[in-house]
Amino acid sequence: MADANINYNTAVNYWESTTSDVNGVLGGYGEQTTLPQVEQQGSLKFIKKLKSRMLMNKDEEIMYGRRVMDFGAGIGRVTKNVLYKINEGNPHQQTMRFDLLEPASNFVDQMRIDLQPVNEQGLLGDIYHMGMQDWPHNVQDGSMNNKKYWLIWCQWCLGQVPDNELIYLLERCKKLLVKNGTIVVKENTINSFGLDEQDEFDPQDSSVTRTDNKFRWIFEKAGFNLIACERQKGLPEELFPVRMYALKPRED
Numbered sequence: 022m023a024d025a026n027i028n029y030n031t032a033v034n035y036w037e038s039t040t041s042d043v044n045g046v047l048g049g050y051g052e053q054t055t056l057p058q059v060e061q062q063g064s065l066k067f068i069k070k071l072k073s074r075m076l077m078n079k080d081e082e083i084m085y086g087r088r089v090m091d092f093g094a095g096i097g098r099v100t101k102n103v104l105y106k107i108n109e110g111n112p113h114q115q116t117m118r119f120d121l122l123e124p125a126s127n128f129v130d131q132m133r134i135d136l137q138p139v140n141e142q143g144l145l146g147d148i149y150h151m152g153m154q155d156w157p158h159n160v161q162d163g164s165m166n167n168k169k170y171w172l173i174w175c176q177w178c179l180g181q182v183p184d185n186e187l188i189y190l191l192e193r194c195k196k197l198l199v200k201n202g203t204i205v206v207k208e209n210t211i212n213s214f215g216l217d218e219q220d221e222f223d224p225q226d227s228s229v230t231r232t233d234n235k236f237r238w239i240f241e242k243a244g245f246n247l248i249a250c251e252r253q254k255g256l257p258e259e260l261f262p263v264r265m266y267a268l269k270p271r272e273d
């Protein structure tokens with residue numbers, strides 16, 4: 022299986038050897054290309070369509086706020102350009118808190134700089150300098166106490182963990198969502214036309230690209246319903262198809 026080749030240290034070493042900017046986190050598709058703008062707009066449109074299905078119970082909003090997690094956050098690009106904008110200019114924004122998780126030290130240093138405006142508004146939550154595989158059970162600073170998420174965003178990072186770890190991670194996330202909480206997964210995928218397509222391992226950043234079918238199987242296994250799925254439009258043809266999946270916990 023492709024995911025048996027994943028090595029966490031090789032991955033972090035690779036990411037720590039890249040530049041701490043959009044070009045570095047997006048493998049050469051930085052701000053000199055249209056990709057960041059196009060994909061950020063695509064995410065905002067996807068969320069806009071979901072908004073009526075993301076209403077939050079008032080009591081929970083008072084208790085937990087609209088807390089968002091950005092997994093494998095890199096330099097905080099997605100938080101800054103997408104997640105922060107979801108409620109920009111409306112009263113819900115004040116209840117939002119943005120947590121980020123990222124194992125590469127150079128990126129964590131950079132996100133603290135790039136997210137300074139978010140921090141100045143008191144909206145920056147906790148930064149977890151660790152891999153997803155260690156969260157939240159290896160968080161020892163008490164910051165996970167009485168915390169629930171309105172939205173957990175996973176973009177271009179889930180290929181860094183093997184299938185069984187990903188299922189286990191999603192199961193943990195499920196317990197950390199508010200009642201009507203949502204997980205969005207935005208990842209490179211391989212089209213599933215039949216049953217023959219296989220996940221592909223990339224030795225450079227020690228990650229796997231999964232087939233669309235594999236993702237759907239993992240979501241099902243982890244106890245989620247897929248409520249929306251869209252393919253990101255307007256990306257360069259040489260890239261893998263990028264899909265956005267919105268997930269809600271299944272009531273078993």
Ligand SMILES: C[S@@+](CC[C@H](N)C(=O)[O-])C[C@H]1O[C@@H](n2cnc3c(N)ncnc32)[C@H](O)[C@@H]1O
Nearest residue numbers: 036046093094095098125152153176177178181
């Ligand atoms: C392609 S970049 C995407 C960054 C960000 N999501 C974005 O779209 O701008 C992949 C990110 O996953 C991070 N990563 C690598 N291994 C990880 C792990 N085990 N857990 C969480 N993130 C990881 C990398 O350090 C890097 O920041």
